[in-house]
Amino acid sequence: MTSIWIxxxxxxxxxxxxxxxxxxxxxEEQSKRIVTVYDFASRQCHTVGTGSHNGPPVWSPDGxxxxxxxxxxxxxxxxxxxxxxxxxxxxxxxxxxxxxPPRWSAxxxxxxxxxxxxxxxPRFGIAVWNLETNAVERWGGxxxxxxxxxxxxxxxxxxxxxxxxxxxxxxxxxxFALRDEAEKSGVLIALAWFPDKTLxxxxxxxxxxxxxxxxxxxxxxxxxxxxxxQPDIKGRQIxxxxxxxxxREIYVLGKRGVVNVTNHPAADWTPRWSPDGKYLAFESFRNxxxxxxxxxxxxxRITPVAVSESWDCWSPDWSPDGKxxxxxxxxxxxxxxHVCQPEDGDSELVPTASWALxxxxxxxxx
Amino acid sequence: xxxxxxxxxxxxxTISLTALMLVMACLMPAHPTFARAEDxxxxxxxxxxxxxxxxxxxxxxxxxxxxxxxxxxxxxxxSLVAADGTExxxxxxxxxxxxxxxxxxxxxxPPAIRPGGWALRVRRSDGTADTxxxxxxxxxxxxxxxxxxAHLTDVHIGKHRPSLPDPExxxxxxxxxxxxxxxxxxxxxxxxxxxxxxxxxxxxxxxLDRFTIPTLVCSGNHDRNNLLYEQFFGxxxxxxxxGPDGFLVFDTKDYVVADDWGPQAGTLYELRRLLRPCRxxxxxxxxxxxxxxxxxxxxxxxxxxxxxxxxxxxxxxRRPGEGPSWxxxxxxxxxxxxxxxxxxxxxxxxxxxxxxxxxxxxxTAAKPLSVSEN
Numbered sequence: 108m109t110s111i112w113i114x115x116x117x118x119x120x121x122x123x124x125x126x127x128x129x130x131x132x133x134x135e136e137q138s139k140r141i142v143t144v145y146d147f148a149s150r151q152c153h154t155v156g157t158g159s160h161n162g163p164p165v166w167s168p169d170g171x172x173x174x175x176x177x178x179x180x181x182x183x184x185x186x187x188x189x190x191x192x193x194x195x196x197x198x199x200x201x202x203x204x205x206x207x208p209p210r211w212s213a214x215x216x217x218x219x220x221x222x223x224x225x226x227x228x229p230r231f232g233i234a235v236w237n238l239e240t241n242a243v244e245r246w247g248g249x250x251x252x253x254x255x256x257x258x259x260x261x262x263x264x265x266x267x268x269x270x271x272x273x274x275x276x277x278x279x280x281x282x283f284a285l286r287d288e289a290e291k292s293g294v295l296i297a298l299a300w301f302p303d304k305t306l307x308x309x310x311x312x313x314x315x316x317x318x319x320x321x322x323x324x325x326x327x328x329x330x331x332x333x334x335x336x337q338p339d340i341k342g343r344q345i346x347x348x349x350x351x352x353x354x355r356e357i358y359v360l361g362k363r364g365v366v367n368v369t370n371h372p373a374a375d376w377t378p379r380w381s382p383d384g385k386y387l388a389f390e391s392f393r394n395x396x397x398x399x400x401x402x403x404x405x406x407x408r409i410t411p412v413a414v415s416e417s418w419d420c421w422s423p424d425w426s427p428d429g430k431x432x433x434x435x436x437x438x439x440x441x442x443x444x445h446v447c448q449p450e451d452g453d454s455e456l457v458p459t460a461s462w463a464l465x466x467x468x469x470x471x472x473x
Numbered sequence: 474x475x476x477x478x479x480x481x482x483x484x485x486x487t488i489s490l491t492a493l494m495l496v497m498a499c500l501m502p503a504h505p506t507f508a509r510a511e512d513x514x515x516x517x518x519x520x521x522x523x524x525x526x527x528x529x530x531x532x533x534x535x536x537x538x539x540x541x542x543x544x545x546x547x548x549x550x551x552s553l554v555a556a557d558g559t560e561x562x563x564x565x566x567x568x569x570x571x572x573x574x575x576x577x578x579x580x581x582x583p584p585a586i587r588p589g590g591w592a593l594r595v596r597r598s599d600g601t602a603d604t605x606x607x608x609x610x611x612x613x614x615x616x617x618x619x620x621x622x623a624h625l626t627d628v629h630i631g632k633h634r635p636s637l638p639d640p641e642x643x644x645x646x647x648x649x650x651x652x653x654x655x656x657x658x659x660x661x662x663x664x665x666x667x668x669x670x671x672x673x674x675x676x677x678x679x680x681l682d683r684f685t686i687p688t689l690v691c692s693g694n695h696d697r698n699n700l701l702y703e704q705f706f707g708x709x710x711x712x713x714x715x716g717p718d719g720f721l722v723f724d725t726k727d728y729v730v731a732d733d734w735g736p737q738a739g740t741l742y743e744l745r746r747l748l749r750p751c752r753x754x755x756x757x758x759x760x761x762x763x764x765x766x767x768x769x770x771x772x773x774x775x776x777x778x779x780x781x782x783x784x785x786x787x788x789x790x791r792r793p794g795e796g797p798s799w800x801x802x803x804x805x806x807x808x809x810x811x812x813x814x815x816x817x818x819x820x821x822x823x824x825x826x827x828x829x830x831x832x833x834x835x836x837t838a839a840k841p842l843s844v845s846e847n
Contacts, residue, residue: 132734136700137727160727163734205764206732227794229763256767305775305800332775334767355776374742374776376768390739392746397739417569419739437736440574464734 122455123147123446127426128190128469129433130155130164130173131444135462142175144190144469145444145459152459155192162206163465166190167215170470174209174218185209185220185236190469198236200243205231207256212293219246219295221255231255233297233312246295247310250317256334257297257312261342263289265361266311269323281318288313296320296336296345307332309347320345326365327351335377339384344404346378346387357389359404368402369409375400377422381429386449388412388423388432399423399434401449413447413454420445426468433457433466509605513675514704515540516603517549517595519575523607523681524661524690524706525722527593528715530612534581537565538707539595541574547597551580553609554592561586588613590687610687616657616716622755622818622825623656623686626785627664627809629695630680631673638837640667640811644680646833647815652685656817658715659686662785662807663693663759674705689713689720693759693786697726710737712744718820719748721779722757723769730762731769738768745777753780753825760786761796761804774799781805781818781825788812790830813837 124147133154134140142156142164156164158179165174170190177186183203188195198218205221212218217237222245224230231253233246247254260266266289271279285294295312299319306329309320321333331351338345344361346368351358355374356367369375373392380387387402391409398414399421413420413434422435432449435442439456444463447454457463510516520538521527527535537551552560561583568577593608628644651659661681666673681688692709696702703709709724721744725731731738748754756779773779778801787795788809796804805827808814813833819826 137732203764206766223764226763227792228798302774302798303800305778332771334771350771350776355771373746374772392739392742396743419736421736421739422734442736462735 122448122451122453123457124426124431127431128170129424129444129457129466130166130469131459131466132161132163132464133460133462135441140464142173142188143460143463144173145457150458153192155188155190157186157188157192157195158197161186163208164467165208165211166467166469167211168213168470169215172215174211176204176206176209176220185218187218187238198238198243199241200234200236202232202234204234205255210258210295212259213261217259217293219257219259221257224253229253229302231300233257233295235295235314244314246314247297247312247317248315251299251310253300254297254310254312254317255300256336257295258336258338260289260294260296260338261340263294264342265338265345266294271323278318278323281316282323285311285313285316285318288316296338298333298336304329305332306330307334309333309336309345320360321365324360324365326360337378337380339380340382341384344384346380348376348378357387357402359387366404366407368404368407369400370407371409379423379425381425382427383429388425388449390421390423397421399432410449412449412452413445422465424466424468427471431468433468435464435466509603509678512671513678515605515707517541518593518603518605518608519707520711521593521608522605522707523678523688525708525711525713526590526607526687526689527609528612528658528687528713529582529609530614531582531584531586534579535609536568537578537580537593537595539576539578541576549578550596551578552594552596553582553586553611554594554604560594582609582611586611590685606682607684607688618717618752618822620657620716620820621655622820623651623654623659624662624783624805624807624816624818625651625659625810626662626759626783626807627693627788627811628661628677629664629667629809629811630677631667631670632811633667634811641676641680642837643811643813643833644677645683646813646837647810648680648683650831650833651815652683654817656686659684659688660720660755660757660783661688661690661810662757662783663691664695664785664809665690665693666696669696669698669701671701674701678705689722689757691722691757691759692724692726694726697724710740710744712748714748714751717752719751719754720757721745721748721754721773725758725760725762725765725784730760730764731766733766733768738766738772741769742772745772745779749777753820755780755825756782756802758782758784760784765797770797770799773797774802778802783807783818785809 126148130144133143142161158177160178162176185198202222207221209220219235222234224232236243297312299310310317333349357369357378371393375391377390378387397419399412401410418438420436444457445454519540529535551563551565563580565578565580591609594604596602692702713720791806807816817828
């Protein structure tokens with residue numbers, strides 16, 4: 108059901124975008140969380156979610172639809188709605204989905220999401236839905252017992268640049284097969300999960316194959332747990348967080364190999380690429396509390412964006428023109444969405460409902 | 474009747490002394506103060522209280538979290554209150570600048586204060602006051618490298634159980650049993666009520682104050698049918714240091730427990746870092762699900778792994794493969810207190826060593842104890 112309410116306008120200052128839309132989760136109790144959108148031009152909020160327990164919203168590449176996990180008819184699934192909340196549908200599957208955000212393919216025709224395959228011991232898998240045919244299939248083959256948190260690679264360029272030592276070994280043969288499949292059907296990056304070894308490593312995943320990404324990039328990762336895989340908008344570099352250096356840092360896999368771009372003993376996590384692929388917004392505890400910072404990837408120069416000794420700031424997301432960053436802060440005592448210009452430092456409260464989480468800026472569309 | 478809260482460093486040789494003190498304590502009057510607001514909810518003092526006690530020593534300070542009302546400009550006066558009503562004023566000072574309706578103060582335990590449990594009182598300039606029972610536990614020395622931790626969970630006050638003993642009877646029996654051991658403190662990991670009704674919380678609190686040791690309480694899914702738990706127990710995610718060890722308490726109410734999107738994930742990291750360095754970190758929560766937010770799993774079980782996770786919820790002993798399967802953190806699941814179960818855990822120099830689950834005496838139950846649903 109879609110409802111509309113007018114936001115409180117009096118708190119809106121001048122440092123706000125005059126256009127654009129963000130989607131976010133509204134509601135304190137998980138059972139009452141619902142996806143909502145805020146439009147900066149009209150300064151109106153619309154509830155667009157469906158079911159309950161809504162997870163973080165993810166826009167389709169053209170900005171016309173939103174996908175999120177939700178509890179609908181006592182099942183956890185992936186819901187898709189139009190940007191105005193109309194035509195809600197739940198993607199069919201027999202298993203429960205996990206609340207890793209669903210991910211759109213670059214052409215907007217498919218969605219990938221984590222599913223729960225078993226509980227004792229826990230096992231996860233990847234489901235890929237074709238939105239045009241409503242068909243669903245499991246990706247990843249049988250290489251790994253557990254795969255989760257898939258993200259589509261926008262292109263296969265990085266995959267094609269991967270080289271192997273010997274063209275004859277099994278890994279090379281699998282890589283060649285994976286490349287062929289990726290060119291036809293696309294490729295995901297996901298996390299292979301080995302909790303008993305405290306290991307979670309990135310993998311390239313197609314419908315029937317999966318290969319360890321860092322192994323192919325000649326980076327040892329047998330004792331680390333990666334998370335939050337984030338390819339840039341062109342798929343030329345992948346940001347991810349890892350404890351491979353002893354504490355949680357953000358690394359970038361690209362033309363220079365794997366580079367630490369945050370480099371601080373306090374935890375750094377949740378990387379988000381700027382639209383031009385030059386900066387990563389991320390969360391860090393380097394000032395004692397959780398704050399939002401920028402890393403200029405080329406030099407790893409760090410700039411604070413939203414940092415305080417008295418409250419936390421988290422969940423950064425860039426506007427499609429790269430001029431604004433939305434984030435969550437509990438400055439007002441409860442989580443609310445703020446926006447700021449990266450070079451400015453002053454942030455403005457977005458007048459949404461109480462407990463607003465996981466903001467996602469609507470893409471420009473095509 | 475409220476027991477006095479004398480604390481004696483426990484060892485096997487002091488059990489009889491402790492028992493003697495318990496008998497003496499029963500003969501002493503209840504606190505002549507009003508505890509919390511009259512309906513049992515927290516009032517000004519948001520922390521510490523009988524579910525989140527301060528664990529301190531003479532001359533050392535502990536933090537008090539006050540919920541401000543219309544007295545924001547006041548400098549409140551804090552005191553420790555004995556069972557006979559004697560008050561000992563504490564030095565205090567504001568700590569940090571809070572953006573919310575809460576203010577923090579550092580209070581220093583007077584040097585000559587005797588060991589044991591104390592009520593905490595705050596007075597305003599107009600003479601009004603708020604008092605919480607069993608809020609501050611004073612130890613005359615650092616807790617020893619060896620101590621015993623009691624674990625009780627799923628007491629379900631208010632649960633209707635035809636032909637089985639009332640949950641309050643079972644809770645009382647478990648309290649008596651734990652009080653008679655050499656446990657130094659007790660962790661109560663949620664589902665303290667059946668359906669989060671105000672009267673169920675009040676009945677739980679009335680029984681809780683029979684404990685003669687500090688009690689660390691967290692919420693369970695049955696306590697979170699509404700937002701009342703916060704009114705009775707305040708923060709959902711918090712930490713305490715006990716001697717060489719740290720206790721990290723967090724809420725896991727929903728299907729997607731400890732989700733990645735809200736403030737809890739960051740708070741857990743901040744508290745985890747606040748507890749460093751410590752010998753062991755012991756996590757207290759109500760349940761673990763494989764769907765638990767990965768951010769929280771990385772913080773608790775990977776980047777800086779806790780040593781032991783205690784929870785309940787299942788009303789059963791741990792089954793093979795149950796609990797977080799990350800490499801280092803050990804897991805203990807204790808069957809339900811409403812069925813008469815509790816567990817003692819030896820915290821030793823070699824690590825936490827859980828004992829087999831214990832059960833209240835058979836004659837507590839009208840019928841043989843059985844495992845109930847969660």
